[in-house]
Amino acid sequence: MWEFVGTLPLPDEEHPHHLFAIMEGQASVGVAGLVRSQALDGSDFELLCALRSEVQGRGFAKQACQLVMTWAFDTAKLERVIACIGDGNDGARAIATKLGMTEVGSGPPGTTVYIKDRGKRKRVSKQG
Secondary structure, three states, X not given: OEXXXXXXXXXXXXXXXXXXXXXXXXEEEEEEEEEEOXXXXXXOEXXXXXXXXXXXXXXXXXXXXXXXXXXXXXXXXXXXXEEEEEOOOHHHHHHHHHOOOEEEEEOOOOEEEEEEEHHHOOOOOOOO
16 A cells, blocks of 8 residues: 655754655555644644545545554654645545544644644554
């Protein structure tokens, strides 16, 4: 489903962007990842996802965003992930809500900020 592309260094190398290719078979159909955000206090990583039009509406975005968020909390050990969603992007709002993100208010012009904290993740019980 996905392949890690790598980090894109910023002038502050301690906090690079993290991008993943979204794959269908051998074809790259999009990208998802985390980029440093200027929203809120500027210390967060923002979830992003972009898909080719021919694969939209097939669940790729939701699955990719879930995988990125899992990576963010389990591997990158982030305390929270945000999403700045355009006011007319109902599909992205639906995905954010399904992922357990909470609307917190206005972001950059024309956007609403959603947040998911590490502590508000669904816990999966391990049964032997």
